[in-house]
Structure formats: C-alpha cells, structure tokens
Amino acid sequence: MSLLDRHFPTMGSHGRLVLADRVAGPEPSPRLEHAAADAQALLVELERRWTRFDSASDLNALTDDARSELPAHEHVRALIRAGAWAGRLSGGLVDMTLGAQLAQAGYDRHWAGEPAPLSEALAAAPPRAAASPHPAARWQALGVDRRAGTIRRPPGVVLDSGGLGKGLAADLVAARLVGLRFIVDVGGDLALGHGGGGPHEVVVTHPLTDEIAHRFHLGGGGVATSGIHRRLWLDEHGAPAHHLLDPSTGRPAWTGLLAATAVGRSALEAEVLAKVALLRGPRGARRALAALGGVLVHEDGAVEVIPALQRAAQHAVRNLAAVA
Structure with a gap:
C-alpha cells in the first residue's frame, strides 16, 4: 500500500494529511501526490477567503459592505451556510457573528504564543456557569440563495470563521478524496475516510498532562475537540481569557x-457538537454528546467517556478484527 503523511501550517494552526491507496511501493503514488497538492491548494484558498485576520479577505469585505444581500464566491457561501446551520443545531450557542467580541477579548490575530498557565487561569476565573445564546440571535440573519449566488448577513457585523471554518475545510478536502483512505486534520478537526479498509485509531490527549486520555476507533466521519487550554491568555486587565465565548455576554465562557x-457524521458536525458541549458545561455536555458520543475532561482532570462512544468503539474494534 502506498502511503503519504504530510504536515504543514494552515489556518493559523497545524494541518496534516494522511493518504493511502492500494498501489504497492514504499513511496507515495502519483495519485496521492496529486491529491495532497490539490488539498493543500484548497486550504490555502479557503484561509485566504475566510480569515478574520486579513483585511483583504472575502470575509472582512462582507463587514464593509452596506448591502444586506450580496454576491459571494461559492466557498464563502458554503461558510455562511455552515454558520446558519451551526446556529440552528446549537440553538445559537455556536454563533459566527461574534468576531468583534473575540477581538475585544484579545483574540485579534492568529495565535502564536504560549498559553497562560492553566492552573492560575482557573484559580482567577469567574464562577462557573453554562453559556447561553445571545438574545439578538444575529446568526438567524445568515442565509444563502444558491440560485442567485448570494449571501445574507447582518451588515456591519464582524463574522468569524473560527472552528467552523476548520471543520468545514476538512470536509471540503475530504470530498475530493473519495476512494482513498484518508485522515484530514485541520487544526485538530478531523475528517476520516476508511477507503475500504478498517477503522482509524483516534487518540484524545489530556489537556493537563498531554498524555493519552482515551483512544477509540472510527472508520469515517469527523472528530473535533474544543478546549480552553491551547489559546489561553491574560487580557488587558490581567484577567484570564480564551477564545470560546459565551454569546450572551461576549466574554470567555468558564x-x-x-x-x-465530539464525534460527528462530518468534521463540521463534530466541531459544532464539541463547542456546544464545552459551552453547556458538564450536565449539558452529556446531553449534547449522547447520540454520537465523545469525551469530556473536567477541570479537576477527570475524564468522562460518553457511553455512545464506548458502544461505537466496541463495534469498530470488532469490525477491525474482522478486517485484520
């Protein structure tokens, strides 16, 4: 079997492509090389169009346009459609209209620094509470007219692609890899395809120790992790902050x-479910992940595996043994 494993920067984070086909040989086949080049070119284009950190991006051009409905490239339409869908699925907890609030919290450029000490941040953080949607529900104004090639959004609002963009990007790349065995990793959002082989092993890393917190097997679909530990800083007042906001306050959610x-049928779905789980807190997270499963890491370091994931993993292991 021919195998390609490539690492590269993308979307202000880390990207990885693992591709395999049935061509024999120690080196990646021409088909894999072409697929990888095509995937990386697509990710470069998506970042150029979707980033909040480049004033020339398509996304920022939407903020400066006074029209409520305007033409947009197909990849921008896909992002707006994903934002509207995420808002509906999450009841407004995943809200891509919070770009200005993210910048005010201190997340106004690609993350490039070391995170603030987690133990100190947790000690100084405000009382814990589940997040709530913003009552204005500006995400409800997001929409796409496919026939006209236009999008709708609240004029003047700063949109943020964030995790939604990473999950959607992984799925758009995966759609070009049909027939291959693949792992597409865009900033930790995974799109998986088995290519006729057995399931992939997925490892969940513990945020406090960097050791393996849990491992499971999944043949296809998506996996995503939402956490406060990677992008953690002190704001201008010295208070701990991170990039996962409570929409109702516009401030970091604790x-x-x-x-x-979270596990999803796509990387985008996994991204939305992971963020919903984190924002709802332990009790709400269990409900959010009950159908497809996932893993929670509590502030005291305890690891909780949602039962649906255990059942899925047991089923996948049996399938893997049958393939082997």
Missing part, C-alpha cells in the same frame, strides 16, 4: 470543563 471531544 463552564467547569477544560475540553470536549
């Missing part, structure tokens, strides 16, 4: 969870 990993 819910009692350090991280939530």
